[in-house]
């Protein structure tokens with residue numbers, strides 16, 4: 001039985017979205033503090049990447065594990081109610097991500113995907129690795 005009202009459920013889901021936003025903010029602040037300059041949520045590019053670093057020819061997606069279907073990691077549990085609905089929604093997201101990343105790669109962008117669980121488990125290592133990757137992407 002599904003006891004959560006529709007209203008409450010959308011509230012729960014917006015809380016999940018809110019968490020995603022905060023890992024984006026943390027990542028942007030970190031990059032900014034290391035001297036990187038970037039655009040946010042560039043609508044002109046496929047998938048509206050969270051961070052665009054034109055100088056490095058790199059776009060970064062910060063993916064919430066639930067919404068983007070990160071395998072079986074601890075942050076991507078499918079709800080026990082309306083399971084089919086969530087599975088098909090998340091599969092659509094996975095397919096859309098794939099198409100967007102393909103488009104970006106074929107127009108010459110480096111694409112980096114950061115996952116919520118990596119950032120939450122080990123922010124410092126993840127960010128240091130990211131910064132290394134960015135430096136290596138310079139010609």
Ligand SMILES: [Zn+2]
Pocket residue numbers: 065070073074075076115116117118
């Ligand atoms: Zn994950």
